[in-house]
Amino acid sequence: VRIGVLGTGTVGRTLAEKLVEVGHEVRMGSREAGNENAAEWAAAAGEAGSEGTFADAAEFGELVINATAGGASLEALRAAGAESLGGKVLVDVANPLDFSDGMPPTLTVSNDDSLGEQIQEAFPEARVVKALNTVNAAVMVAPGALDESTNLFVCGNDRAAKGQVIELLETFGWLSGDILDLGDISAARGTEMYLPLWLRMMGALETPQFNIRVVRGE
């Protein structure tokens, strides 16, 4: 499958590298073609990797991943273009964290709205699936490196799109039974508002290499 990855930060590069590893063709997009991170990644990726603008990547991908910073996501997606996103599965990995007042960050949108919902509303023809935003980049692509299997969450309005994303996540090593479907895209409020707890847990554990496992009762 051809996949467009928007964003050249740690999350974008980590996902792009894994996607090539599991057999996809990946184009990484950034504000301007020739971004240093993107070019370096593409050179290392070989034939299956290429880079360009947000629009180039979105047009290229049969599936598109938003791995830009949360505060820049809507602008990046507008640059990618509604026409190129229409009808496609758009995996939103971003968290709307605002670090402008230092640590801890606040969320630029929360409580009665979420970045996932804003993206779905701005691009009604895209099939937005919120996923992977509850773990750090290394855990996203190597869930088996944790001591036990853990849970991941997906949400979105399009059931088939969620199914496609779950299949993709399985190729990263996630067990399908560990991927909880939380329902429609409004559940993005929950997974984004989990970030403040995630950040405090990271502080207490002194590592970002962790995730949660849901344990039920009788």
Added chain:
Amino acid sequence: VRIGVLGTGTVGRTLAEKLVEVGHEVRMGSREAGNENAAEWAAAAGEAGSEGTFADAAEFGELVINATAGGASLEALRAAGAESLGGKVLVDVANPLDFSDGMPPTLTVSNDDSLGEQIQEAFPEARVVKALNTVNAAVMVAPGALDESTNLFVCGNDRAAKGQVIELLETFGWLSGDILDLGDISAARGTEMYLPLWLRMMGALETPQFNIRVVRGE
């Protein structure tokens, strides 16, 4: 130890019952003495249980638990009285959920503030410890009923107060190693903002009988 429990809902009664079971004297407080739930609980609790106003319960307790609804907590604590709370450990179990617009609820305070912080600010002499607000009432007092051991979070500005609360939680069946200290009371933002995710997980799992376990990597 003499413990005052503010609130007569499921959380207050469940905690009060457990506290009597593990050997404490408990006074349950509500807006007016003679509250039906409180009177019924006190009658069943025998000699170790009594009920009265918020002020009666706060005065009685060497340790006080806020188990009122989040939206009513500050008013209940004002009725309890700053003098009666001063110097005491005040365990804040409440979540600032607003159900007035139906499901899903929103939070009345979040992002750059929290109920825990508001309580600490309004009652600077109280030693506020946020705890137990990430699980439902049944799990609070019977963590062993889940299939594996899970994690609980405490936060607050007073280290000794947190230590006392952790000891109390151990008598409920929580393992001290599973209780994560997230730091000062501002971490209440994290544990309160976890509620929207908790509610969606409850929907997906079709039960409130669950909790999360933190899993680390190498």
